[in-house]
Amino acid sequence: MTSEKTVLITGTSSGIGLAATIGAARAGWTTIATMRDTGKAEALLEAAAENDVADRIQVKRLDVVDPDSISACLEEVIAEHGRLDALVNNAGAAQVGTIEQSSLDDVRAAMEVNFFGVVATTRAALPHLRAAQGRVITVTSVGGVVGQPFNEAYCAAKFAVEGFMESLAPVAATVGVDVTVVEPGAVASEFVANLGLDVPALLAAAGPYAPALEAYIARTRQSFGNAQTPAEAAAPIIDALTADRPAFRIQTSQWARDFVATTLADLDGSAVQDLTRAWVR
Template sequence: MTTPKTVLITGTSSGIGLATAIAAARAGWTTVATMRDLSKAENLLEAAAEHGVTDRIQVKRLDVVDPASIASCLDEVIAEHGRLDALVNNAGAGQFGTVELTSLDDFRNAMEVNYFGVVAATRAALPHLRAAQGRVITVTSVGGVVGQPFNEAYCAAKFAVEGFMESLAPVAATVGVDVTVIEPGAVASDFIANVGLDVPALLAAAGPYAPALEAYIARTRDIFTNAQTPAEAVTAIIDALTGDHPPFRVQTSDWARDFAATTLADLDGSAVQTLTNTWVR
Protein backbone atom coordinates (compact mmCIF):
# COMPACT_ATOMS: atom_id res chain seq x y z
CA MET A 1 0.00 0.00 0.00
CA THR A 2 1.13 3.55 -0.69
CA THR A 3 1.85 5.52 2.47
CA PRO A 4 -0.61 8.44 2.73
CA LYS A 5 0.93 11.83 2.20
CA THR A 6 1.27 14.05 5.26
CA VAL A 7 0.41 17.75 5.45
CA LEU A 8 1.00 20.10 8.36
CA ILE A 9 -1.35 23.08 8.60
CA THR A 10 -0.87 25.99 10.99
CA GLY A 11 -3.70 27.98 12.58
CA THR A 12 -6.49 25.40 12.39
CA SER A 13 -8.68 26.38 15.34
CA SER A 14 -11.15 28.26 13.12
CA GLY A 15 -11.87 29.74 9.72
CA ILE A 16 -9.78 28.83 6.69
CA GLY A 17 -7.35 26.72 8.70
CA LEU A 18 -10.09 24.54 10.17
CA ALA A 19 -11.79 24.13 6.78
CA THR A 20 -8.46 23.28 5.14
CA ALA A 21 -7.73 20.57 7.69
CA ILE A 22 -11.10 18.93 7.08
CA ALA A 23 -10.78 19.19 3.30
CA ALA A 24 -7.23 17.79 3.27
CA ALA A 25 -8.30 14.83 5.41
CA ARG A 26 -11.29 14.21 3.14
CA ALA A 27 -8.85 14.20 0.20
CA GLY A 28 -7.02 11.31 1.87
CA TRP A 29 -4.08 13.14 3.42
CA THR A 30 -2.76 12.43 6.88
CA THR A 31 -3.44 15.86 8.32
CA VAL A 32 -1.50 17.37 11.21
CA ALA A 33 -3.71 20.26 12.31
CA THR A 34 -1.82 22.65 14.55
CA MET A 35 -2.77 25.57 16.72
CA ARG A 36 -1.21 27.69 19.43
CA ASP A 37 -3.89 26.95 22.04
CA LEU A 38 -5.08 23.34 22.14
CA SER A 39 -8.07 24.33 24.30
CA LYS A 40 -9.56 25.73 21.04
CA ALA A 41 -9.51 22.35 19.27
CA GLU A 42 -13.13 21.45 20.03
CA ASN A 43 -14.64 22.93 16.86
CA LEU A 44 -12.09 21.16 14.67
CA LEU A 45 -12.62 17.82 16.38
CA GLU A 46 -16.39 18.15 16.07
CA ALA A 47 -16.08 18.95 12.36
CA ALA A 48 -13.73 15.99 11.87
CA ALA A 49 -16.27 13.67 13.47
CA GLU A 50 -19.10 15.15 11.43
CA HIS A 51 -17.20 14.51 8.18
CA GLY A 52 -15.94 11.09 9.21
CA VAL A 53 -12.23 11.97 9.09
CA THR A 54 -11.26 11.78 12.75
CA ASP A 55 -8.80 8.97 11.98
CA ARG A 56 -6.93 11.17 9.48
CA ILE A 57 -6.62 14.31 11.63
CA GLN A 58 -4.03 14.68 14.35
CA VAL A 59 -4.11 17.85 16.44
CA LYS A 60 -0.80 19.20 17.72
CA ARG A 61 0.38 22.38 19.39
CA LEU A 62 2.49 24.73 17.28
CA ASP A 63 3.14 28.39 17.97
CA VAL A 64 4.64 30.00 14.87
CA VAL A 65 6.42 32.68 16.91
CA ASP A 66 8.24 30.05 19.01
CA PRO A 67 11.00 28.24 17.07
CA ALA A 68 11.24 25.55 19.76
CA SER A 69 7.52 24.81 19.33
CA ILE A 70 7.94 24.50 15.56
CA ALA A 71 10.94 22.19 15.89
CA SER A 72 9.24 20.00 18.48
CA CYS A 73 6.11 19.62 16.37
CA LEU A 74 8.08 18.74 13.22
CA ASP A 75 10.19 16.21 15.13
CA GLU A 76 7.00 14.51 16.29
CA VAL A 77 5.53 14.48 12.78
CA ILE A 78 8.61 12.85 11.28
CA ALA A 79 8.91 10.35 14.14
CA GLU A 80 5.25 9.35 13.86
CA HIS A 81 4.66 9.53 10.10
CA GLY A 82 8.13 9.32 8.59
CA ARG A 83 7.55 12.14 6.12
CA LEU A 84 6.21 15.62 5.48
CA ASP A 85 4.84 16.25 2.00
CA ALA A 86 3.31 19.70 2.41
CA LEU A 87 3.24 22.69 4.72
CA VAL A 88 0.25 25.02 4.70
CA ASN A 89 1.15 28.31 6.38
CA ASN A 90 -2.21 29.65 7.51
CA ALA A 91 -1.72 31.03 11.04
CA GLY A 92 -2.08 34.78 11.21
CA ALA A 93 -3.47 37.69 13.17
CA GLY A 94 -5.16 40.91 12.16
CA GLN A 95 -3.93 44.37 13.08
CA PHE A 96 -6.25 47.30 12.48
CA GLY A 97 -5.39 50.99 12.71
CA THR A 98 -3.34 53.72 11.11
CA VAL A 99 0.30 54.35 11.91
CA GLU A 100 -0.07 57.54 13.97
CA LEU A 101 -2.55 55.80 16.25
CA THR A 102 -0.74 52.43 16.40
CA SER A 103 2.27 51.61 18.54
CA LEU A 104 5.53 50.30 17.13
CA ASP A 105 5.03 47.21 19.29
CA ASP A 106 1.75 46.56 17.48
CA PHE A 107 3.56 46.79 14.14
CA ARG A 108 6.29 44.44 15.37
CA ASN A 109 3.74 41.96 16.68
CA ALA A 110 1.93 41.92 13.33
CA MET A 111 5.20 41.20 11.55
CA GLU A 112 6.17 38.55 14.08
CA VAL A 113 3.01 36.48 13.62
CA ASN A 114 2.17 37.11 9.97
CA TYR A 115 5.67 37.25 8.48
CA PHE A 116 8.39 35.86 10.74
CA GLY A 117 6.12 32.99 11.77
CA VAL A 118 5.81 32.00 8.10
CA VAL A 119 9.56 32.29 7.60
CA ALA A 120 10.30 30.18 10.69
CA ALA A 121 7.85 27.40 9.84
CA THR A 122 8.97 27.27 6.21
CA ARG A 123 12.66 27.22 7.12
CA ALA A 124 12.16 24.35 9.58
CA ALA A 125 10.00 22.32 7.18
CA LEU A 126 12.12 22.64 4.04
CA PRO A 127 14.59 19.79 4.72
CA HIS A 128 11.65 17.38 5.07
CA LEU A 129 9.84 18.85 2.06
CA ARG A 130 13.00 18.46 -0.05
CA ALA A 131 13.16 14.80 0.92
CA ALA A 132 9.52 14.30 -0.10
CA GLN A 133 9.64 16.54 -3.21
CA GLY A 134 6.77 18.36 -1.55
CA ARG A 135 5.33 21.83 -1.49
CA VAL A 136 4.83 24.98 0.56
CA ILE A 137 1.40 26.62 0.39
CA THR A 138 0.96 29.94 2.15
CA VAL A 139 -2.30 31.76 2.77
CA THR A 140 -1.56 35.43 2.26
CA SER A 141 -4.30 37.88 1.24
CA VAL A 142 -5.25 40.30 -1.47
CA GLY A 143 -3.91 42.64 1.22
CA GLY A 144 -0.49 41.31 0.23
CA VAL A 145 -0.75 42.85 -3.23
CA VAL A 146 -3.03 45.86 -2.66
CA GLY A 147 -2.38 48.07 0.37
CA GLN A 148 -5.55 48.91 2.26
CA PRO A 149 -6.43 51.88 4.48
CA PHE A 150 -6.17 51.33 8.24
CA ASN A 151 -4.40 48.02 7.62
CA GLU A 152 -0.84 49.29 7.31
CA ALA A 153 0.73 46.77 9.70
CA TYR A 154 -1.23 43.80 8.40
CA CYS A 155 -0.70 44.62 4.73
CA ALA A 156 2.99 45.31 5.31
CA ALA A 157 3.38 41.83 6.78
CA LYS A 158 1.44 40.21 3.93
CA PHE A 159 3.46 42.14 1.33
CA ALA A 160 6.57 40.80 3.07
CA VAL A 161 5.25 37.24 2.87
CA GLU A 162 4.50 37.63 -0.84
CA GLY A 163 8.00 38.96 -1.51
CA PHE A 164 9.60 36.19 0.53
CA MET A 165 7.66 33.44 -1.23
CA GLU A 166 8.06 34.91 -4.72
CA SER A 167 11.82 35.06 -4.13
CA LEU A 168 11.96 31.56 -2.60
CA ALA A 169 9.90 29.84 -5.30
CA PRO A 170 12.55 29.54 -8.05
CA VAL A 171 15.20 28.45 -5.56
CA ALA A 172 12.92 25.85 -3.95
CA ALA A 173 12.01 24.55 -7.41
CA THR A 174 15.65 23.58 -8.03
CA VAL A 175 15.37 21.06 -5.16
CA GLY A 176 11.93 19.78 -6.12
CA VAL A 177 9.71 21.87 -3.83
CA ASP A 178 6.72 23.78 -5.25
CA VAL A 179 5.75 27.10 -3.68
CA THR A 180 2.27 28.63 -3.94
CA VAL A 181 0.60 31.62 -2.32
CA ILE A 182 -3.17 31.71 -1.87
CA GLU A 183 -4.81 35.14 -1.93
CA PRO A 184 -8.31 35.23 -0.40
CA GLY A 185 -10.45 38.30 -0.54
CA ALA A 186 -13.11 38.85 2.11
CA VAL A 187 -13.82 35.57 3.92
CA ALA A 188 -16.61 35.16 6.47
CA SER A 189 -14.72 33.67 9.39
CA ASP A 190 -13.79 34.22 13.01
CA PHE A 191 -10.70 36.10 11.80
CA ILE A 192 -12.66 39.35 11.76
CA ALA A 193 -14.04 38.76 15.24
CA ASN A 194 -10.57 37.79 16.46
CA VAL A 195 -9.24 41.25 15.60
CA GLY A 196 -11.42 42.43 18.51
CA LEU A 197 -12.54 45.76 17.13
CA ASP A 198 -14.48 48.10 19.40
CA VAL A 199 -15.77 50.43 16.69
CA PRO A 200 -17.20 53.18 18.94
CA ALA A 201 -13.94 53.30 20.90
CA LEU A 202 -11.88 53.37 17.70
CA LEU A 203 -13.90 56.26 16.31
CA ALA A 204 -13.71 58.17 19.58
CA ALA A 205 -9.92 57.84 19.63
CA ALA A 206 -9.39 58.49 15.92
CA GLY A 207 -9.22 62.28 16.14
CA PRO A 208 -8.71 63.80 12.67
CA TYR A 209 -8.87 60.34 11.11
CA ALA A 210 -12.43 59.66 12.36
CA PRO A 211 -14.30 60.58 9.13
CA ALA A 212 -12.01 58.38 7.00
CA LEU A 213 -12.21 55.55 9.53
CA GLU A 214 -16.01 55.70 9.66
CA ALA A 215 -16.22 55.55 5.85
CA TYR A 216 -13.77 52.64 5.71
CA ILE A 217 -15.63 50.61 8.34
CA ALA A 218 -18.95 51.13 6.52
CA ARG A 219 -17.43 49.95 3.24
CA THR A 220 -15.78 46.93 4.87
CA ARG A 221 -18.96 45.82 6.62
CA ASP A 222 -20.73 45.89 3.25
CA ILE A 223 -18.08 43.71 1.60
CA PHE A 224 -18.14 41.12 4.37
CA THR A 225 -21.91 40.83 4.02
CA ASN A 226 -21.26 38.99 0.74
CA ALA A 227 -17.96 37.35 1.68
CA GLN A 228 -16.84 33.87 0.69
CA THR A 229 -17.23 31.10 3.22
CA PRO A 230 -14.02 29.43 4.42
CA ALA A 231 -15.10 26.22 2.67
CA GLU A 232 -15.34 28.07 -0.66
CA ALA A 233 -11.93 29.66 -0.20
CA VAL A 234 -10.38 26.31 0.70
CA THR A 235 -11.05 24.88 -2.76
CA ALA A 236 -8.03 26.79 -4.08
CA ILE A 237 -5.83 25.49 -1.26
CA ILE A 238 -6.78 21.87 -1.89
CA ASP A 239 -6.21 22.29 -5.62
CA ALA A 240 -2.71 23.59 -4.83
CA LEU A 241 -2.14 20.74 -2.41
CA THR A 242 -3.22 17.94 -4.75
CA GLY A 243 -2.61 19.27 -8.26
CA ASP A 244 0.46 18.76 -10.42
CA HIS A 245 2.78 21.78 -10.23
CA PRO A 246 0.26 24.43 -9.15
CA PRO A 247 0.85 28.05 -10.16
CA PHE A 248 2.73 30.35 -7.84
CA ARG A 249 -0.18 32.74 -7.19
CA VAL A 250 -3.84 31.75 -6.79
CA GLN A 251 -6.82 33.97 -5.92
CA THR A 252 -9.81 32.30 -4.27
CA SER A 253 -12.69 34.06 -6.04
CA ASP A 254 -13.58 36.21 -9.04
CA TRP A 255 -13.73 39.21 -6.71
CA ALA A 256 -10.22 38.50 -5.40
CA ARG A 257 -8.91 38.12 -8.98
CA ASP A 258 -10.44 41.40 -10.07
CA PHE A 259 -9.14 43.19 -6.98
CA ALA A 260 -5.61 41.79 -7.31
CA ALA A 261 -5.63 42.69 -10.99
CA THR A 262 -5.60 46.36 -10.04
CA THR A 263 -1.95 45.75 -9.16
CA LEU A 264 -1.04 42.46 -10.82
CA ALA A 265 -1.21 41.88 -14.55
CA ASP A 266 0.61 38.57 -13.99
CA LEU A 267 -2.25 37.02 -12.00
CA ASP A 268 -0.87 33.50 -11.61
CA GLY A 269 2.76 34.53 -11.14
CA SER A 270 3.97 32.62 -14.21
CA ALA A 271 5.67 35.58 -15.91
CA VAL A 272 7.73 36.46 -12.83
CA GLN A 273 8.55 32.79 -12.19
CA THR A 274 9.57 32.23 -15.82
CA LEU A 275 11.92 35.19 -15.53
CA THR A 276 13.48 34.38 -12.16
CA ASN A 277 13.82 30.67 -12.89
CA THR A 278 16.31 31.64 -15.59
CA TRP A 279 18.41 33.32 -12.90
CA VAL A 280 19.03 30.08 -11.01
CA ARG A 281 19.33 27.54 -13.83
Protein backbone atom coordinates in the same frame (compact mmCIF):
# COMPACT_ATOMS: atom_id res chain seq x y z
CA MET B 1 5.35 5.33 10.14
CA THR B 2 3.05 5.73 7.15
CA SER B 3 3.35 5.79 3.38
CA GLU B 4 0.39 8.17 3.12
CA LYS B 5 1.16 11.76 2.26
CA THR B 6 1.29 14.04 5.28
CA VAL B 7 0.43 17.74 5.43
CA LEU B 8 0.91 20.14 8.33
CA ILE B 9 -1.49 23.11 8.49
CA THR B 10 -1.08 26.04 10.89
CA GLY B 11 -3.90 28.04 12.45
CA THR B 12 -6.61 25.38 12.27
CA SER B 13 -8.91 26.19 15.18
CA SER B 14 -11.34 28.09 12.94
CA GLY B 15 -11.97 29.67 9.55
CA ILE B 16 -9.88 28.77 6.52
CA GLY B 17 -7.49 26.61 8.53
CA LEU B 18 -10.29 24.45 9.90
CA ALA B 19 -11.89 24.11 6.47
CA ALA B 20 -8.55 23.28 4.83
CA THR B 21 -7.91 20.61 7.44
CA ILE B 22 -11.22 18.91 6.69
CA GLY B 23 -10.64 19.27 2.94
CA ALA B 24 -7.13 17.78 3.09
CA ALA B 25 -8.31 14.85 5.18
CA ARG B 26 -11.21 14.21 2.79
CA ALA B 27 -8.69 14.21 -0.06
CA GLY B 28 -6.86 11.35 1.64
CA TRP B 29 -4.01 13.17 3.36
CA THR B 30 -2.78 12.46 6.86
CA THR B 31 -3.40 15.93 8.24
CA ILE B 32 -1.54 17.50 11.14
CA ALA B 33 -3.79 20.29 12.38
CA THR B 34 -1.80 22.74 14.48
CA MET B 35 -2.84 25.63 16.65
CA ARG B 36 -1.34 27.76 19.39
CA ASP B 37 -3.92 26.60 21.94
CA THR B 38 -5.06 23.01 21.49
CA GLY B 39 -7.84 23.71 23.97
CA LYS B 40 -9.59 25.43 21.05
CA ALA B 41 -9.76 22.24 18.95
CA GLU B 42 -13.38 21.39 19.75
CA ALA B 43 -14.90 22.89 16.60
CA LEU B 44 -12.32 21.17 14.42
CA LEU B 45 -12.82 17.80 16.07
CA GLU B 46 -16.60 18.11 15.73
CA ALA B 47 -16.23 18.93 12.02
CA ALA B 48 -13.85 15.98 11.59
CA ALA B 49 -16.37 13.61 13.13
CA GLU B 50 -19.22 15.02 11.04
CA ASN B 51 -17.16 14.50 7.87
CA ASP B 52 -15.98 11.02 8.95
CA VAL B 53 -12.29 11.99 8.73
CA ALA B 54 -11.32 12.02 12.40
CA ASP B 55 -8.93 9.12 11.81
CA ARG B 56 -6.93 11.22 9.34
CA ILE B 57 -6.54 14.30 11.56
CA GLN B 58 -4.08 14.76 14.41
CA VAL B 59 -4.12 17.93 16.49
CA LYS B 60 -0.78 19.29 17.67
CA ARG B 61 0.39 22.47 19.34
CA LEU B 62 2.43 24.85 17.22
CA ASP B 63 2.95 28.54 17.91
CA VAL B 64 4.45 30.16 14.82
CA VAL B 65 6.21 32.86 16.87
CA ASP B 66 7.97 30.27 19.06
CA PRO B 67 10.87 28.50 17.26
CA ASP B 68 11.05 25.79 19.94
CA SER B 69 7.35 25.04 19.43
CA ILE B 70 7.87 24.74 15.67
CA SER B 71 10.85 22.43 16.07
CA ALA B 72 9.12 20.23 18.63
CA CYS B 73 6.04 19.83 16.47
CA LEU B 74 8.03 18.92 13.35
CA GLU B 75 10.15 16.44 15.29
CA GLU B 76 6.98 14.71 16.49
CA VAL B 77 5.52 14.61 12.99
CA ILE B 78 8.64 13.02 11.49
CA ALA B 79 9.00 10.57 14.39
CA GLU B 80 5.37 9.48 14.11
CA HIS B 81 4.79 9.62 10.34
CA GLY B 82 8.25 9.45 8.83
CA ARG B 83 7.64 12.23 6.32
CA LEU B 84 6.22 15.66 5.60
CA ASP B 85 4.90 16.23 2.09
CA ALA B 86 3.31 19.65 2.42
CA LEU B 87 3.15 22.67 4.67
CA VAL B 88 0.17 25.03 4.63
CA ASN B 89 1.05 28.33 6.31
CA ASN B 90 -2.34 29.65 7.38
CA ALA B 91 -1.92 31.11 10.89
CA GLY B 92 -2.30 34.87 10.96
CA ALA B 93 -3.65 37.83 12.87
CA ALA B 94 -5.20 41.11 11.75
CA GLN B 95 -4.13 44.53 12.99
CA VAL B 96 -6.34 47.54 12.34
CA GLY B 97 -4.99 51.05 12.78
CA THR B 98 -2.92 53.78 11.19
CA ILE B 99 0.71 54.32 12.03
CA GLU B 100 0.43 57.66 13.84
CA GLN B 101 -1.90 56.03 16.34
CA SER B 102 -0.41 52.53 16.45
CA SER B 103 2.60 51.67 18.56
CA LEU B 104 5.72 50.13 17.07
CA ASP B 105 4.99 47.13 19.30
CA ASP B 106 1.66 46.73 17.47
CA VAL B 107 3.44 46.76 14.13
CA ARG B 108 6.14 44.34 15.30
CA ALA B 109 3.50 41.96 16.67
CA ALA B 110 1.72 41.91 13.30
CA MET B 111 4.99 41.22 11.51
CA GLU B 112 5.95 38.46 13.98
CA VAL B 113 2.77 36.43 13.38
CA ASN B 114 2.09 37.16 9.73
CA PHE B 115 5.63 37.29 8.33
CA PHE B 116 8.31 35.95 10.63
CA GLY B 117 6.05 33.09 11.73
CA VAL B 118 5.68 32.03 8.10
CA VAL B 119 9.42 32.36 7.52
CA ALA B 120 10.31 30.35 10.63
CA THR B 121 7.85 27.54 9.95
CA THR B 122 8.86 27.30 6.29
CA ARG B 123 12.54 27.28 7.17
CA ALA B 124 12.08 24.46 9.67
CA ALA B 125 9.93 22.39 7.29
CA LEU B 126 12.06 22.73 4.15
CA PRO B 127 14.53 19.89 4.81
CA HIS B 128 11.62 17.47 5.20
CA LEU B 129 9.75 18.89 2.20
CA ARG B 130 12.91 18.63 0.13
CA ALA B 131 13.26 14.98 1.08
CA ALA B 132 9.65 14.32 0.06
CA GLN B 133 9.72 16.51 -3.08
CA GLY B 134 6.81 18.32 -1.48
CA ARG B 135 5.32 21.79 -1.45
CA VAL B 136 4.75 24.95 0.57
CA ILE B 137 1.33 26.60 0.31
CA THR B 138 0.94 29.93 2.08
CA VAL B 139 -2.33 31.75 2.69
CA THR B 140 -1.59 35.42 2.13
CA SER B 141 -4.41 37.83 1.23
CA VAL B 142 -5.51 40.22 -1.45
CA GLY B 143 -4.02 42.58 1.15
CA GLY B 144 -0.64 41.19 0.16
CA VAL B 145 -1.09 42.67 -3.31
CA VAL B 146 -3.24 45.77 -2.74
CA GLY B 147 -2.35 47.98 0.23
CA GLN B 148 -5.49 48.85 2.17
CA PRO B 149 -6.31 51.78 4.46
CA PHE B 150 -5.98 51.21 8.20
CA ASN B 151 -4.27 47.87 7.50
CA GLU B 152 -0.73 49.19 7.15
CA ALA B 153 0.99 46.66 9.42
CA TYR B 154 -1.11 43.72 8.24
CA CYS B 155 -0.64 44.53 4.56
CA ALA B 156 3.08 45.20 5.08
CA ALA B 157 3.43 41.70 6.52
CA LYS B 158 1.41 40.11 3.73
CA PHE B 159 3.37 42.02 1.07
CA ALA B 160 6.53 40.73 2.74
CA VAL B 161 5.24 37.16 2.64
CA GLU B 162 4.41 37.49 -1.05
CA GLY B 163 7.89 38.84 -1.81
CA PHE B 164 9.53 36.16 0.30
CA MET B 165 7.63 33.33 -1.37
CA GLU B 166 8.01 34.76 -4.89
CA SER B 167 11.77 34.92 -4.29
CA LEU B 168 11.92 31.47 -2.70
CA ALA B 169 9.86 29.70 -5.38
CA PRO B 170 12.51 29.37 -8.12
CA VAL B 171 15.16 28.36 -5.60
CA ALA B 172 12.93 25.75 -3.95
CA ALA B 173 12.01 24.37 -7.37
CA THR B 174 15.66 23.44 -7.99
CA VAL B 175 15.39 20.93 -5.13
CA GLY B 176 11.92 19.68 -6.05
CA VAL B 177 9.74 21.81 -3.75
CA ASP B 178 6.76 23.70 -5.20
CA VAL B 179 5.79 27.06 -3.66
CA THR B 180 2.30 28.58 -3.94
CA VAL B 181 0.55 31.58 -2.40
CA VAL B 182 -3.23 31.63 -2.02
CA GLU B 183 -4.92 35.02 -1.87
CA PRO B 184 -8.40 35.15 -0.29
CA GLY B 185 -10.60 38.21 -0.27
CA ALA B 186 -13.19 38.73 2.46
CA VAL B 187 -13.95 35.50 4.31
CA ALA B 188 -16.72 35.08 6.87
CA SER B 189 -14.69 33.56 9.68
CA GLU B 190 -13.55 33.87 13.27
CA PHE B 191 -10.54 35.82 11.98
CA VAL B 192 -12.71 38.94 11.86
CA ALA B 193 -14.59 38.19 15.07
CA ASN B 194 -11.30 37.56 16.88
CA LEU B 195 -10.26 41.16 16.26
CA GLY B 196 -12.57 42.15 19.09
CA LEU B 197 -12.77 45.69 17.79
CA ASP B 198 -14.64 48.27 19.86
CA VAL B 199 -15.68 50.45 16.92
CA PRO B 200 -17.13 53.36 18.95
CA ALA B 201 -13.93 53.47 21.02
CA LEU B 202 -11.78 53.33 17.89
CA LEU B 203 -13.67 56.20 16.31
CA ALA B 204 -13.58 58.25 19.51
CA ALA B 205 -9.79 57.84 19.67
CA ALA B 206 -9.17 58.39 15.97
CA GLY B 207 -8.96 62.18 16.15
CA PRO B 208 -8.38 63.67 12.71
CA TYR B 209 -8.60 60.21 11.16
CA ALA B 210 -12.15 59.56 12.42
CA PRO B 211 -14.01 60.44 9.18
CA ALA B 212 -11.69 58.25 7.10
CA LEU B 213 -11.90 55.39 9.61
CA GLU B 214 -15.69 55.58 9.72
CA ALA B 215 -15.83 55.39 5.92
CA TYR B 216 -13.42 52.46 5.91
CA ILE B 217 -15.38 50.53 8.55
CA ALA B 218 -18.63 51.04 6.64
CA ARG B 219 -17.04 49.77 3.42
CA THR B 220 -15.49 46.79 5.20
CA ARG B 221 -18.76 45.76 6.84
CA GLN B 222 -20.37 45.79 3.41
CA SER B 223 -17.63 43.67 1.85
CA PHE B 224 -17.82 41.07 4.60
CA GLY B 225 -21.56 40.90 4.06
CA ASN B 226 -20.72 39.32 0.68
CA ALA B 227 -17.81 37.24 1.95
CA GLN B 228 -16.84 33.73 0.91
CA THR B 229 -17.36 30.91 3.35
CA PRO B 230 -14.20 29.37 4.83
CA ALA B 231 -14.88 26.20 2.83
CA GLU B 232 -15.05 28.18 -0.42
CA ALA B 233 -11.79 29.96 0.40
CA ALA B 234 -10.11 26.70 1.40
CA ALA B 235 -11.03 24.82 -1.79
CA PRO B 236 -8.15 26.33 -3.83
CA ILE B 237 -5.74 25.29 -1.08
CA ILE B 238 -6.80 21.68 -1.56
CA ASP B 239 -6.50 22.10 -5.32
CA ALA B 240 -2.93 23.36 -4.84
CA LEU B 241 -2.21 20.51 -2.46
CA THR B 242 -3.31 17.85 -4.94
CA ALA B 243 -2.37 19.37 -8.33
CA ASP B 244 0.56 17.95 -10.28
CA ARG B 245 2.07 21.43 -10.71
CA PRO B 246 0.19 24.15 -8.83
CA ALA B 247 0.42 27.75 -9.98
CA PHE B 248 2.53 30.12 -7.91
CA ARG B 249 -0.28 32.63 -7.27
CA ILE B 250 -3.92 31.57 -6.79
CA GLN B 251 -6.91 33.76 -5.85
CA THR B 252 -9.88 32.17 -4.12
CA SER B 253 -12.66 33.90 -6.08
CA GLN B 254 -13.37 35.89 -9.21
CA TRP B 255 -13.72 38.97 -7.02
CA ALA B 256 -10.22 38.40 -5.64
CA ARG B 257 -8.84 37.89 -9.16
CA ASP B 258 -10.39 41.12 -10.37
CA PHE B 259 -9.20 42.98 -7.27
CA VAL B 260 -5.53 41.96 -7.39
CA ALA B 261 -5.47 42.50 -11.16
CA THR B 262 -5.73 46.19 -10.33
CA THR B 263 -2.20 46.10 -8.97
CA LEU B 264 -0.71 43.46 -11.22
CA ALA B 265 -1.63 45.54 -14.29
CA ASP B 266 -0.93 48.90 -12.62
CA LEU B 267 2.61 49.82 -13.56
CA ASP B 268 2.68 53.29 -12.00
CA GLY B 269 0.44 52.60 -8.99
CA SER B 270 -2.20 55.20 -9.88
CA ALA B 271 -5.07 52.74 -10.34
CA VAL B 272 -4.60 51.26 -6.87
CA GLN B 273 -4.37 54.71 -5.29
CA ASP B 274 -7.53 55.84 -7.07
CA LEU B 275 -9.30 52.71 -5.85
CA THR B 276 -8.28 52.83 -2.19
CA ARG B 277 -8.65 56.59 -1.81
CA ALA B 278 -12.33 56.13 -2.60
CA TRP B 279 -12.61 53.88 0.44
CA VAL B 280 -11.77 56.67 2.85
CA ARG B 281 -13.76 59.57 1.40
